[in-house]
Amino acid sequence: MKKYLYALLLVFTAVTGFYFFYSWSLLPPGERFIYQIDDPYIHMAIAKNFALNGVWSINSGGFDSASSSILYTLLLTSLIKLFGIWEFYPLVINVICGYLAIYTVYRYFKDFYGAAELKWAIALLLPFSLLYAMVLISMEHTVHMFLMVLAIYFIHKNVESNFQTKDFIKLLTVVFFVSIVRFESMFFTASLAFAMFLRKDFAKGILVMVAGFSAIVIFGIISEIHGGYFFPNSVMIKGSLPSGNNIVENVVTLVKKGIFLNTSFYKCLFFPFVILIVYLTGKYRSKKINLFFKNETLMITIVSMSIIHSLFAFLKYRYENYVMISVLMVVIPVISAFFKRFNEEKRKLNIANVVMLFSLVMMTVFSLYRFQFMHKPSMVSSKNIYEQQVEMSRFLGKYYRGQKVAANDIGAISYYSGVQLFDIVGLGSTQVAKFKMENKKLPRKVFDEKYRNFLINYTAKNNFVIAVIYPEWFPGKTPASWLPVASWKIQDNKAAAIDRVVFYALETEQVKPLQQNLMKFDLNKNVEQWFYVLK
Known part of the structure; x- marks a missing residue:
């Protein structure tokens, strides 16, 4: 199985390395590498000011919560405190987390599935999730993607062990760190707690919420004490909450804009969701709903998280990629199982199989589209x-x-x-x-x-x-x-x-x-x- 790890590492290194060195080569000779968007410098400015002046701001005084990531900014602050100011800490963190994400993907499919799933991961991981591009922009998104893959690993492990204490503690630890890497992680926390409630594990669901929301609440209180909002300025300004007073109209507006009229939803999530729906319909058609709630905790969590993200946040501009890698981790085993059954049935073309094949083709097409879309910007x-x-x-x-x-x-x-x-x-x-x-x-x-x-x-x-x-x-x-x-x-x-x-x-x-x-x-x-x- 190690050959699949080497293949994943090779593809990731080759693609990331190509765009890194090519983009660097376009700068004047002897010039340092420059990040591919302006935003990493915001994190570094806040981290520098927090490390040197004790202020959470882009300026050397005051309190202005411009960072969308508590964890990432604190990581940078710690590195500045320990080793001094250096503008390439974000790149180092992203490269390390990129390789950790690759290794965790490998471990997930190795430990719980097999070679067929690893082959699909080699083919789809980079174009579907754009992990390599997230490393090069060097924001917190790569950390987020790694932690989400780790969370998926431990959710699966907990389902298998029926949430034994030692496994659940590991999951709660990951949930805590996921919660502070980006504020969209609230969608993950809420979705996992919801999945636990469906299992009737109410105490564990509450513990998930405590692990996932406690740090955010503490940060929000500190922010308000210093004159800011409970959430960072970026979350308050960029959020897509409707401004009307009619609750029903607001819900309709959210669903219409976030799902039905959202072209990014169709590009990113529609066809993977079709694959999952066909799979679940066939698997649980004649079974009790409680069995579905018990066995599919991971799928319920990731699908719920993806829908909530689509309703309340952007499914583009890089913000969607923690969702994309999570969905891929759930979809690959379904695709692999489908082809195994499809071949056993001598490639019988019924309606369900045609829908699955068409959805897989479209999912692949949109993956290649995303990869192609990022090609020129990455250079x-x-x-x-x-x-x-x-x-x-x-x-x-x-x-x-x-x-x-x-x-x-x-x-x-x-x-x-x-x-x-x-x-x-x-x-x-x-x-x-x-x-x-x-x-x-x-x-x-x-x-x-x-x-x-x-x-x-x-x-x-x-x-x-x-x-x-x-x-x-x-x-x-x-x-x-x-x-x-x-x-x-x-x-x-x-x-x-x-x-x-x-x-x-x-x-x-x-x-x-x-x-x-x-x-x-x-x-x-x-x-x-x-x-x-x-x-």
Whole structure:
């Protein structure tokens, strides 16, 4: 069986290594590796400030909960405390967790299934879950995926042992760590507790909830004590809870947007779910429901988690991949069992078999589509981030260190530049997050106008000197008092939110210094700089 482990490791290493070295090769000779999105630098900025200054913020003072992961930020903080500041801790953590995920996948299928399942894992794991891409962006998602695979292993083991104490304690330990790696893990905790309740193991279900929610509750209380929200700003702002007061309408809206009108649901989950439905219908058609609840705890947990995630969170932009690897772990044994039975039946084509075959083909097609979709970004994203976010941070660090700057893509700026940063989107600035939450029920036009005035007044009152933003992200038209001085535009963009950023002077006396600083700055030759003619 070891040959399948070697094959998994080889495929993972080859694919991850190819994109790592190719993307690095596009940077200037001698340049360090740059992460493929801007967000890892947010985690590192918070971890650095927490380690050095004791503040949970992208700035060196205050409390702004911009991190979506308690565990990941604490891991980075610990490494900084132990070994000093180094920008490649996220990459090291992700590489280690990537290999741990591969090994745990192998152990799962080796210990509970066999060679056939391992062959399917070799074929489908990377394109279906995009594990290699998660390693390269170096966020907490790889840690999340590893912990989910580990949780699946121990759920299966507990079902086999009927939740013996020693196995259940191991599962609770994993549940605790899963809960603090990302806040979407609440969906997993709730789903596992639900599956335990269906088994009528109410005490164990409650213990699962305690293990999965206790750390989140403690963090939420600490956050509120320091003036923040119970959940991080990113969760509050990006969450998809309906804003209406009618409960029935809200439920209908959630289901409609999260499932029926959600194209990502069909790409990611629809056909795996069809495979599971056909399998379960055939297996439990004439059996009691209690037997299903007892035997299929793992499947109930993962399917419930996936549905809740689809209703309340994104099934794209990388946020779905802990769901994808979990679903794959559940689906592969079903596929393997189907083909074994299909061959025994001499490939009889009844309706159920045709549906299974078609669903498997479509699942494979969408896996290849996901792999192809990530191909170009995995090659050029480091170059994009280097030419936009890292260059902005280098400019601001050179000419505006310690000064007040407004921005809306905050990662590299917050980690490298040393400015006092105001995030107009609100992920890194609680003042903006609070404004958005307090006014989210307003009609769109009214909200945008009020939001615009809030940003104008806040930056003026607090003496911000310049802004570096995507004008398209500013609510409504940028104010006349914000004087555009220059823009930077990158080419072949796949990673930055928008390919053009604009530098604004927020006071008239800042126009000339900003112009002169931009002219003196040794800007990357691949970035197109354009100066505005001011009247």
